[in-house]
């Protein structure tokens with residue numbers, strides 16, 4: 036039987052694309068294992084899939100000063116040794132990495148065992164973890180056409196980002212029930228990235244008195260970020276993180292307010308959901324979401340506003356404008372020729388394994 040190890044984690048965006056591949060890999064007859072951190076979000080998300088999960092120590096590669104910079108290199112070395120042991124025992128034909136810090140020791144260990152690795156970069160420019168893996172990867176899949184030129188020519192493959200197929204099968208009526216909403220008022224879905232987004236959460240909540248006049252709001256606000264004072268507000272529901280019901284909430288949403296994480300925006304495009312993107316600012320990231328958002332704005336898929344400009348009044352104005360012009364965005368998104376990323380990536384995996 037063919038064996039594959041999946042890796043990736045840290046935030047959901049480094050896990051959900053792996054989840055999207057699982058059903059198709061099973062159909063192709065692969066025995067799947069996952070290597071991630073001991074207790075990161077990847078562990079929580081992968082437990083639902085009944086595949087062996089192996090935890091390793093992880094350390095972050097920071098570009099800023101932090102006390103942990105003294106201890107993390109040792110964790111990375113420990114993670115490398117553990118990953119190598121797991122790989123020796125599993126003996127996979129291939130490793131597929133969706134990136135994030137945990138993936139680096141796994142990919143580098145696989146390379147020392149001559150196990151081929153395919154890695155995937157969702158953002159426009161490669162992140163640090165993937166940069167450390169590119170030299171030993173067989174192929175580097177990417178999501179934006181703009182990324183191809185930043186990658187070694189012999190390795191770059193434009194595949195798009197794999198999207199969980201079930202997301203396309205949401206049930207609006209089920210979502211009305213989950214949220215306790217009426218079918219007669221439009222719905223805004225707010226989704227602040229897999230970890231939540233403090234500035235978006237605050238502004239949405241401050242804007243509730245205005246927004247709730249015309250809309251109902253589903254707010255996915257991130258772990259520990261529920262506002263208990265607002266629990267009984269009519270037309271407003273909060274979730275920390277949503278798993279199986281996300282497809283239904285997407286089906287219910289007329290418009291979406293979102294960070295510009297690469298996977299979230301690809302999902303919005305696939306679902307043709309008119310969206311207002313508020314990318315994570317460059318001050319607290321490497322600025323990849325700003326590039327993602329600008330690319331989507333230029334293609335007519337998204338309206339974009341800066342996190343620095345967030346105010347309840349401007350947010351209300353923008354989302355209302357988006358709602359009334361939503362058809363233009365739906366038409367632009369309908370013209371996009373979505374790549375079939377799951378198939379493109381599993382074809383590449385098969386080609387590499389059968390070489």
Ligand SMILES: CC(=O)N[C@H]1[C@@H](OP(=O)(O)OP(=O)(O)OC[C@H]2O[C@@H](n3ccc(=O)[nH]c3=O)[C@H](O)[C@@H]2O)O[C@H](CO)[C@@H](O)[C@@H]1O
Nearest residue numbers: 046047048051157228229230255276277296297298299324
């Ligand atoms: C803070 C940070 O480092 N952000 C990065 C991270 O974002 P983040 O992990 O937030 O990534 P994305 O927006 O790309 O993906 C989030 C994923 O989680 C899913 N989801 C989210 C909420 C929820 O309740 N349920 C659920 O299933 C979404 O549907 C999506 O599939 O990885 C992305 C892809 O490399 C980058 O573009 C982002 O810049």
